[in-house]
Amino acid sequence: HPVYKAPTGNTLHAKSWQTEAPLRMLLNNLDAEVAEIPEELVVYGGIGQAARNRESLEKIIEVLLELDEHHSLLVQSGKPVGVVRTHPEAPRVLIANSNLVPEWATWEHFDELKERGLMMYGQMTAGSWIYIGTQGILQGTYETFVSCGQKHFNSDLRHKLLVTGGLGGMGGAQPLAATMAGATFLGVDIDPTRIEKRLETRYIDKMTHSYEEAIQWVMEAKEKGEAVSVGLVGDIGDVLERLIQDNITPDVLTDQTSAHDPVNGYIPNGLSLEEAAKLRKENPEEYKALSLKSMARHVEFMLELQQRGSITFDYGNNLREFARQGGCENAFNFPGFTPAYIRPLFCEGKGPFRWAALSGDPEDIYVTDQALREAFPENTHLIKWLDEAKEKIAFQGLPSRICWLGMGEREKAGLIFNELVRTGKVKAPIVIGRDHLDCGSVASPNRETESMLDGSDAVSDWPLLNLMSNTAGGATWVSFHHGGGVGMGFSQHAGQVILADGTDRAEACIRRVLYNDPAMGIFRHADAGYDIAKKVGDDNDMLI
Amino acid sequence: HPVYKAPTGNTLHAKSWQTEAPLRMLLNNLDAEVAEIPEELVVYGGIGQAARNRESLEKIIEVLLELDEHHSLLVQSGKPVGVVRTHPEAPRVLIANSNLVPEWATWEHFDELKERGLMMYGQMTAGSWIYIGTQGILQGTYETFVSCGQKHFNSDLRHKLLVTGGLGGMGGAQPLAATMAGATFLGVDIDPTRIEKRLETRYIDKMTHSYEEAIQWVMEAKEKGEAVSVGLVGDIGDVLERLIQDNITPDVLTDQTSAHDPVNGYIPNGLSLEEAAKLRKENPEEYKALSLKSMARHVEFMLELQQRGSITFDYGNNLREFARQGGCENAFNFPGFTPAYIRPLFCEGKGPFRWAALSGDPEDIYVTDQALREAFPENTHLIKWLDEAKEKIAFQGLPSRICWLGMGEREKAGLIFNELVRTGKVKAPIVIGRDHLDCGSVASPNRETESMLDGSDAVSDWPLLNLMSNTAGGATWVSFHHGGGVGMGFSQHAGQVILADGTDRAEACIRRVLYNDPAMGIFRHADAGYDIAKKVGDDNDMLI
Numbered sequence A, B: 001h002p003v004y005k006a007p008t009g010n011t012l013h014a015k016s017w018q019t020e021a022p023l024r025m026l027l028n029n030l031d032a033e034v035a036e037i038p039e040e041l042v043v044y045g046g047i048g049q050a051a052r053n054r055e056s057l058e059k060i061i062e063v064l065l066e067l068d069e070h071h072s073l074l075v076q077s078g079k080p081v082g083v084v085r086t087h088p089e090a091p092r093v094l095i096a097n098s099n100l101v102p103e104w105a106t107w108e109h110f111d112e113l114k115e116r117g118l119m120m121y122g123q124m125t126a127g128s129w130i131y132i133g134t135q136g137i138l139q140g141t142y143e144t145f146v147s148c149g150q151k152h153f154n155s156d157l158r159h160k161l162l163v164t165g166g167l168g169g170m171g172g173a174q175p176l177a178a179t180m181a182g183a184t185f186l187g188v189d190i191d192p193t194r195i196e197k198r199l200e201t202r203y204i205d206k207m208t209h210s211y212e213e214a215i216q217w218v219m220e221a222k223e224k225g226e227a228v229s230v231g232l233v234g235d236i237g238d239v240l241e242r243l244i245q246d247n248i249t250p251d252v253l254t255d256q257t258s259a260h261d262p263v264n265g266y267i268p269n270g271l272s273l274e275e276a277a278k279l280r281k282e283n284p285e286e287y288k289a290l291s292l293k294s295m296a297r298h299v300e301f302m303l304e305l306q307q308r309g310s311i312t313f314d315y316g317n318n319l320r321e322f323a324r325q326g327g328c329e330n331a332f333n334f335p336g337f338t339p340a341y342i343r344p345l346f347c348e349g350k351g352p353f354r355w356a357a358l359s360g361d362p363e364d365i366y367v368t369d370q371a372l373r374e375a376f377p378e379n380t381h382l383i384k385w386l387d388e389a390k391e392k393i394a395f396q397g398l399p400s401r402i403c404w405l406g407m408g409e410r411e412k413a414g415l416i417f418n419e420l421v422r423t424g425k426v427k428a429p430i431v432i433g434r435d436h437l438d439c440g441s442v443a444s445p446n447r448e449t450e451s452m453l454d455g456s457d458a459v460s461d462w463p464l465l466n467l468m469s470n471t472a473g474g475a476t477w478v479s480f481h482h483g484g485g486v487g488m489g490f491s492q493h494a495g496q497v498i499l500a501d502g503t504d505r506a507e508a509c510i511r512r513v514l515y516n517d518p519a520m521g522i523f524r525h526a527d528a529g530y531d532i533a534k535k536v537g538d539d540n541d542m543l544i
């Protein structure tokens, strides 16, 4: 199979940076350093793809190479389906992935359509061409663990043991985030190759197939207050059962197995990877039933450990929902991470702001890091993060950075980056995007919009307004997805990426889009009755 | 309660026509001549509203009066929730109504949110401010009946009896459409005030409470080949039962009761309007159960008449689905109107193109009528329609017109209208919009996308791409709704309205939007494998 790599440097292959940028980011999503299974066009999150198939990918590239600034490409679940008439301040690519009319919005119907070549799963940033490898999730995970430490452990995670399942594309960020936050870490994955990948990229410190060895390592480290991370090969349910038997209670307990997809993601208890692959193919219904049962068992153990004192939360993979379906009635007795740790940030318009250097030169990212340090000297949390990130994060594919910025800050940062390009301080344009998991871009009642103050968890007018605002504001590409991290039926969300190419056009678009995007978070949370959001909105004279 | 009326004439109240236009069209939607229940802000389709409540309506008006061309208003289920930064070629209003994350996309959850003031039902053109009264649906209904006549009756509906239920906001177009197409018509509605309204506007010829009288009138007219329309007060199920007993088999049989909403729409068999209103309030669950049972009974009679030879089709109210839920297993044994009669039109990019004269002067519409006659001299079907419409249609609210135009034709018509404004041939700008029921703007597996050739009925990437294309192209307002004519969970669809104010900006926007909008229909149907769409796409060099 072909090897995908984004072009680097300052030479255009497409007609302008507006089309060169999506081209490079699409290929970067499929770079073997970035994607989990590039040969299947799978970027992350189980089956999250960047394009529907080889033919579609080639066609997208072909169209992007020819597209001018008066047209936009339409991508329907990873397939290019048309070109429409637009203008230079409109997005160059319009993307809709995995969307199904609600009554048919099930894995069963989706799989049928996928089987017939009519759909692909877009996850969040996979199908919207702004996944930047495990580091992308690192900051969010780090923010969550730090926030958890602030809330429950007096801001100090030393001598604390954090246990979790799943070390895949996103879950693989957990060990490094945990050790950066000061904790001792035990992560369990049934697939050894996933843990090996984390070893290679220095996201995890040690790996073993032996439960005893893993426990010895982590208990010793916890005792000494060492921020060490250990990856253990095994079924997470089995390992939690052992912990309970051995009377070991983690201080913090969560999970990032691919529970959102009970057929193509989660591995049922008792099956080897090979057995799972076989059963999945031969009898997906039985597979699903086993999966739900295993998740129920898995969550029962989590609830028991919560009883014993573990700070337990769901990390956005919809595990509780499927455990409930599998027979665990109290599955929702522990909270999701958003209401527990993230919503206060959302109320300030904060979210996972990220950018990539199209030059391919890491130095460009260090220049942007430095510019942010100078622009936000009072933000010590940010500066600590930028320092640690520079030291500990190995870039994958195009060099990139992520940090959570709020209302006002995103626009300011975007304008700074555009100036860096204009004045030649970086070697090529920069793209600025974000995860769909943001303050005003998603409706997901088991995750980002769980337990909203006014009960509006399921109202998905908001991500649609976000899509419209960013399209009307002039993002460089926009997307709308269904499913994502929590799976079919459970979320709808919008994405955007905007180009800083140093032009006046880019400046105008940045002023609009990087205002609108966090503003949606303020509007959404103010409308739901959150005081912080109302205050930020009032302070910025934004509310009508 | 206040009386709503759109301002008319050539004087601006808002800062530009770009905001004056949505303001006038919003008020026009609520004009007592147009709306079914203006005091509840209900425009049509049972509970389809233009704004969430009085307060929201006033706030929308207030913002529109002040909004400039660098900002856009966000409307979330009829409530104004923010203003974002945009530009002169972007939509001035961005609307999302009734959207729910699929797993929660039920009437039960919606009603709960509505009860708490968090939602409203947008139907299609109610919440997107381009409903133009019963005449809006007239052309679509006429096209359907004519197409049915072509297919089954050698293009001649004289001496043919058409029977249907429901003479409400949309269903009230059926009698006039039927008689314009040459048929004899019997329509049944349980609510006499609905039939009286059709008498007043001359959409129906006669009304009675007596089954015997109605039958005498229509059998006589059918015999003589007279295109007479009769409205009978009663339950449609009861009337069909009598027809079967009396051995009267309609030639054509359909239905437009508000079956899409089993609680707030359909009246269960055996209940008076008052009893229904009481039960709905006191025990909505029992109401729903009765409704589903009544619909099952209703459809059983339709199936029996189909057996006896009636050409029977579902007219887009989701009656079959709820009848199925009510216990009628074979409910889907008769087809929906789209695959039966409308899809061939969709494959040519044809759909319900409509426009309104903001001047309020009927003469402006006659000028546009004449301009179209001259622009499309070879289209005799269109010219016949324009002639009949001028003669038979009483305007409601702002004068308006509708006709189905296809790929290329819509752009041509839009540019002509913009020229008429520029050269002062009409007295004020014109707005051009459409129903959400269009070739590339809706996913609705029981209606517009029923039985797609490739099985992609439920794929809603398409209306989302339509929304993005029209937002990026520069429509004056855009909208995305869930629910609509088939109810919660069963459809997602996009709307657009574009202003022709005689400016160069409008011309540029029209060239883009009125290309993109029908192009979506070509892309969608070509991708699904329809030869006509592929041919139109190839002929216009549109496919990639």
Ligand SMILES: NC(=O)c1ccc[n+]([C@@H]2O[C@H](COP(=O)([O-])OP(=O)(O)OC[C@H]3O[C@@H](n4cnc5c(N)ncnc54)[C@H](O)[C@@H]3O)[C@@H](O)[C@H]2O)c1
Residues within 6 Å of the ligand: A036, A044, A045, A046, A047, A137, A140, A165, A166, A167, A168, A169, A170, A171, A172, A188, A189, A190, A191, A194, A234, A235, A236, A237, A255, A256, A257, A258, A259, A260, A261, A265, A266, A267, A268, A269, A315, A316, A317, A318, A437, A447, A484, A485, A486
């Ligand atoms: N912030 C968030 O809300 C957030 C962030 C990241 C990921 N997620 C969610 O977390 C999940 C994981 O994402 P990902 O991209 O890492 O997926 P992935 O498919 O790349 O990785 C999942 C991993 O779980 C492992 N696994 C499956 N079943 C297991 C079992 N029974 N025991 C042990 N390991 C098992 C797999 O081997 C795999 O390595 C997804 O559901 C994703 O949506 C949520």
Ligand SMILES: NC(=O)c1ccc[n+]([C@@H]2O[C@H](COP(=O)([O-])OP(=O)(O)OC[C@H]3O[C@@H](n4cnc5c(N)ncnc54)[C@H](O)[C@@H]3O)[C@@H](O)[C@H]2O)c1
Residues within 6 Å of the ligand: B036, B044, B045, B046, B047, B137, B140, B165, B166, B167, B168, B169, B170, B171, B172, B188, B189, B190, B191, B194, B234, B235, B236, B237, B255, B256, B257, B258, B259, B260, B261, B265, B266, B267, B268, B269, B315, B316, B317, B318, B437, B447, B484, B485, B486
């Ligand atoms: N082209 C299309 O697909 C299309 C077009 C128009 C309307 N519709 C659908 O048709 C339905 C009607 O739309 P509307 O705007 O006229 O709704 P409406 O609520 O204004 O009118 C519905 C009418 O049905 C009557 N009714 C209800 N139950 C009855 C019963 N048991 N017997 C006799 N009459 C009964 C009501 O009294 C009312 O007058 C909706 O479901 C709408 O979505 C579809």
